[in-house]
Amino acid sequence: MALLDKSVPENLPPVLDATADQPPLFDGTTRLYTAYTCPFAQRVWITRNYKGLQDKIHLVPLNLQSRPSWYGEKVYSVNRVPALEHNGKIIGESLDLIKYLDSNFEGQSLLPDDPAKKEFAEESFSYTDTFNKTVFTSFKGDVAKEAGPAFDYLENALHKFDDGPFLLGQFSLVDIAYIPFVERFQIFLSEVFKYDITAGRPKLAAWIEEINKLGAYKQTKTDPKELVEFYKKRILGQ
Numbered sequence: 001m002a003l004l005d006k007s008v009p010e011n012l013p014p015v016l017d018a019t020a021d022q023p024p025l026f027d028g029t030t031r032l033y034t035a036y037t038c039p040f041a042q043r044v045w046i047t048r049n050y051k052g053l054q055d056k057i058h059l060v061p062l063n064l065q066s067r068p069s070w071y072g073e074k075v076y077s078v079n080r081v082p083a084l085e086h087n088g089k090i091i092g093e094s095l096d097l098i099k100y101l102d103s104n105f106e107g108q109s110l111l112p113d114d115p116a117k118k119e120f121a122e123e124s125f126s127y128t129d130t131f132n133k134t135v136f137t138s139f140k141g142d143v144a145k146e147a148g149p150a151f152d153y154l155e156n157a158l159h160k161f162d163d164g165p166f167l168l169g170q171f172s173l174v175d176i177a178y179i180p181f182v183e184r185f186q187i188f189l190s191e192v193f194k195y196d197i198t199a200g201r202p203k204l205a206a207w208i209e210e211i212n213k214l215g216a217y218k219q220t221k222t223d224p225k226e227l228v229e230f231y232k233k234r235i236l237g238q
């Protein structure tokens, strides 16, 4: 798999806050409006890196806490990240965007042709919101009991195709849809609840290990300390 990983380490552009000027809009440059800490935006960032599109898709990182007013007013009225500026249009929604990048840009294809895999990919995309909600909700309840089934879903899914360690066998958009959230849940559940999501889930453990080998992903990883502080405040109100 490493051979297909087209990512090269890059110098990341500085974060734009409320005082920052707006970059030109619709000047032909393709821009990914993002936030370095956002798991939804991270999905698109990993896809961009894996397909080797660093020169084609420029990152415009925003400070969401001190967001430039021009973003919601002139770029994307939904005022969330990620959003992609491409061919005179602004497109949002991370799951739509990773598919859009895969179909509209060059680079390694990240969805297989095999019908059984395609079907399972759609099922897995549909489950992501429930997966995230189930785990977030468990933070306020019995973590092992409530979040356990969500991680079991991934463990079972990883048994489905045996031509590689990823959710569809080979690395795909499905892995990209889940990993930003699994990354955060693993850190937070271990740090705050002493719950190891990989205990008794060998396939999940191997999946995380394999994804961590990908340069395209490594560059996008969140800072664990910041994450724990952020979730403690935001979710546990501490």
Ligand SMILES: N[C@@H](CCC(=O)N[C@@H](CS)C(=O)NCC(=O)O)C(=O)O
Pocket (backbone or CB within 6 Å): 035, 037, 038, 039, 040, 041, 064, 079, 080, 081, 082, 092, 093, 094, 095
């Ligand atoms: N469904 C959206 C969710 C995007 C989202 O919630 N992004 C957050 C940051 S992680 C955001 O922009 N929040 C700002 C806000 O809601 O004001 C997607 O998948 O792209």
